[in-house]
Amino acid sequence: MDKISVTFRLNGETVSADVPVTWTLLRTLRETFELTGSKEGCGVGECGACTVIVDGQAVNACLFPIPEIEGKSVVTIEGIAQVDGSLHPIQQAFIENNGVQCGFCTSGMIMSAKALLDQNPEPTEKDVRRAISGNICRCTGYVQIVESIEKAAHTQKPDSV
Amino acid sequence: MIQFAYYKPTQLADVFKLLSEHGRKAELIAGGTDVMVVIRQSNRSPEVLISLRNIEDLSYIHKNGNYTIGALTTHRMIETSALMKNELTALYQGSSQVGSVQIRNVATIGGNICNAAPSADTAAPLMVLDAEMVLKRADSERRVPIEDFFVGPSETVREWDEILTEIVIPEQMATFGSAYYKHSRRRAMNLPIIGVAVGLALGSNGNIREARIALTVAAPTPIRIHAAEAFLKGQPPEDAVLKEAGQIASSPECCSPRDSLRCEGWYREDMVRVLIPRVAKAAAANAAEKKI
Numbered sequence: 001m002d003k004i005s006v007t008f009r010l011n012g013e014t015v016s017a018d019v020p021v022t023w024t025l026l027r028t029l030r031e032t033f034e035l036t037g038s039k040e041g042c043g044v045g046e047c048g049a050c051t052v053i054v055d056g057q058a059v060n061a062c063l064f065p066i067p068e069i070e071g072k073s074v075v076t077i078e079g080i081a082q083v084d085g086s087l088h089p090i091q092q093a094f095i096e097n098n099g100v101q102c103g104f105c106t107s108g109m110i111m112s113a114k115a116l117l118d119q120n121p122e123p124t125e126k127d128v129r130r131a132i133s134g135n136i137c138r139c140t141g142y143v144q145i146v147e148s149i150e151k152a153a154h155t156q157k158p159d160s161v
Numbered sequence: 162m163i164q165f166a167y168y169k170p171t172q173l174a175d176v177f178k179l180l181s182e183h184g185r186k187a188e189l190i191a192g193g194t195d196v197m198v199v200i201r202q203s204n205r206s207p208e209v210l211i212s213l214r215n216i217e218d219l220s221y222i223h224k225n226g227n228y229t230i231g232a233l234t235t236h237r238m239i240e241t242s243a244l245m246k247n248e249l250t251a252l253y254q255g256s257s258q259v260g261s262v263q264i265r266n267v268a269t270i271g272g273n274i275c276n277a278a279p280s281a282d283t284a285a286p287l288m289v290l291d292a293e294m295v296l297k298r299a300d301s302e303r304r305v306p307i308e309d310f311f312v313g314p315s316e317t318v319r320e321w322d323e324i325l326t327e328i329v330i331p332e333q334m335a336t337f338g339s340a341y342y343k344h345s346r347r348r349a350m351n352l353p354i355i356g357v358a359v360g361l362a363l364g365s366n367g368n369i370r371e372a373r374i375a376l377t378v379a380a381p382t383p384i385r386i387h388a389a390e391a392f393l394k395g396q397p398p399e400d401a402v403l404k405e406a407g408q409i410a411s412s413p414e415c416c417s418p419r420d421s422l423r424c425e426g427w428y429r430e431d432m433v434r435v436l437i438p439r440v441a442k443a444a445a446a447n448a449a450e451k452k453i
Contacts, residue, residue, distance in 0.1 A: 002166065021167050022206070024197070044198045045264055046350060057237070057266040063197045064267075065190070067167045068214055112262065133349030134261020 008069045010035075011079025019066055026050045026061035028069075029076060037077035037107045041136070048135030051108035052076045058115035060134075077107035080114060089156040090114055090149065099148030101139035109135045113149040123153060165206045171215050173324065177299035180322050183209045189324065190214075191233060192267035194260065195276045219271075219326060224248070228330040232271025236283075240265060249330060250447050251286035251339035251358045258282050258343045261350055271325045274310065277317045277382070280352045284311070284383035286341045288375035289360035290334050295327040296320075304329070311382035337362045337371070338448025342440045344432055346423075353378055355418070355429050357436045359444040361398065369393045374406070374441075379416035379433060386410045389437070398445035400438065407437035 007016040010033065017032045029035045029052070041047035043062050050061040053075040080088040090113050093099065100106050109132055116123055116131035123131070128149045129142075137145060170176050180187060187209035190196045200206045213219065219233035222242050228249060230239070239245050239256035246253045259265055259273065259282045273283045274294065284307070293304045296319055310317050319325060339360040345351040356377035364370040372393035374386040389410040396402045409415060411434035418429030 001164070004167070022163050022165060044201055045194055045260070048261065048263060051263055058263050059266050060194075060263045063193055065167060065193055065197065065210075065212070067169060068193075068212065070169075115262070130349075131262055134263045136350075 004067055006066060006070050008071060009073035011075055021067060023066045024062055025052070025054075025064035025066055025069055025074070028066050029061060029074075035076050035078050038111075039104055039107065041104065045134075046136070047105070047108075048112065048132075049105055049108045051111040051135065053111055053115050053118075056115070056118065058112050058131075058134075075111075075114075077110060080110070088114070090117065090152040093148040093152035093155065094145075097148040097151055098144045099140070101137075105135055105137040105139075109137065109145055113152065116149070117153055117156060121153060121156065123150075125150065128153075163200055163204060163206045164208075166209050167212065168209065169212045169215050171217075173216060173218075173297065173326070174299070176211055176213065176216070176324060177322070179209070179211050180324075181299070183211075185321050187211050189275075191269040191272040192235065192264075194264050194268040195272060213271075213324070226332045228332075228334070230270060230328045230330070232274075232325045232327060233269050234271075236260075236265035236268055236270065236273070237262070239270065248335055249286075249290055249339065251289055251341040251360065251444070252283060252330075254341040255282040255284075255286040255343075255356075255358070258341075258349075270328065274307070274328070275317060275319060275325055277311050277313075277315050278352075279314050279381060279383065280356065280378045281383065282341075282343060282353070282356065282377075285356045285358035285375040285377045286339065287328065287330075288383060288385055289339055289358045289373035290330045290337070291373070293329045293331075294325055295329060296323040297326045298323055308385050313381050334360070336448075336451060337373075338444045338446065338451055339373075340440050340443035340447055342436055342443075344436060352423065354424050355379060355432045355436065356383075357433070357440045359437065359441045361393075361441065361444045361448045363398070363445065363448045368395055368397050369445075370395075372406075372441075374410060374437060376410070376416055376433060379418045379429060384416065386415050388412075388415055393441075398441065400442075403438035403441045403445075406441060407434040410434070410437050 004021040039049035041049035045060040188207040219231040221231040236256035341358040343353040360373035372390040389406040418426040
């Protein structure tokens with residue numbers, strides 16, 4: 001299998017890897033970098049469990065061809081806690097507002113929420129629902145998730161990561 | 162077996178070179194939200210993928226007389242463009258409803274058109290906006306009206322050595338009001354049961370000066386409904402008139418919806434009749450805002 005060498009930013013650090021050219025970003029994150037927070041649900045861009053942020057935009061890592069990552073900046077669920085180890089306000093809000101049940105969709109949900117709040121710190125409920133419309137949760141019925149994101153927007157300082 | 166070489170040219174000239182080198186063994190990939198899914202689900206791949214993603218010159222929305230949209234423009238760029246929202250409303254509505262935020266951040270308008278799904282969300286809007294597709298070869302260029310672009314499901318007039326580079330929407334569309342409605346069971350992550358777009362220009366007397374109606378999932382390709390358009394010309398945009406346009410459009414002469422997983426043909430036909438007047442009303446309201 002032909003391999004390709006890629007160099008990119010991963011959660012703030014410059015990383016390089018030789019990976020099969022046919023791999024996706026998701027497979028590379030999970031198997032090469034052992035960052036298994038991003039999940040594979042459907043593998044075809046329907047469920048959003050693999051959502052990561054590439055150059056500021058939420059994308060499905062399962063559809064992202066690995067050669068395209070060269071020179072880009074990727075943020076995954078593993079990279080959003082504060083430097084001192086305390087949780088990101090969105091993570092904290094999910095815990096406090098019961099936004100997590102089985103947890104499979106959670107990292108994708110939080111990355112979609114982060115992409116939203118980074119661009120729009122004061123979203124309406126409609127904005128929140130639209131932002132997570134590509135993330136399927138089969139447990140919660142979404143209400144606690146939406147509340148978690150809205151509460152996070154309230155508590156998040158504009159200058160936080 | 163999934164095995165391919167992946168090329169990332171930055172210049173169009175290099176894309177043509179790669180195409181002539183690899184011929185039909187090569188496939189173009191833009192945002193990848195269709196190509197990657199097909200590879201995954203079929204567990205087969207073309208031998209060569211030529212990525213258009215790094216050709217930056219093809220990602221833009223301009224208005225300089227005509228409107229020009231680069232083929233690599235993402236749906237997200239269209240969704241967040243005030244120009245699109247205000248002036249080409251149906252296209253803004255179409256792009257805003259493709260997939261999810263994650264999909265719209267990478268999926269392109271050119272990919273949506275070249276993939277040629279009978280349900281493509283930008284197809285009906287581009288039809289009512291008289292869009293032309295600019296197809297380039299290494300040494301030539303042609304323009305194809307979108308109405309002539311689709312041949313069948315997943316089939317277009319684009320030849321293997323051609324690249325869709327730009328979508329041109331004529332200047333006069335600035336005077337049209339337009340609207341698109343995607344009828345589906347969920348509000349996101351779904352394909353339309355039926356898609357309806359209407360474009361209307363109103364005369365100084367308030368009557369319809371020109372009309373365009375387009376449907377998706379009503380035939381093997383997206384279609385224009387010329388008979389209903391001709392009927393609307395010169396008429397006032399009143400409920401009874403718009404209702405009649407819906408009646409005409411839902412006739413077997415105009416559309417041929419099929420039974421599918423998502424719904425049966427008779428329901429699609431009913432929805433054409435119901436939705437055309439509603440969407441036309443929205444287009445008329447949009448047009449009224451534009452009257453100078």
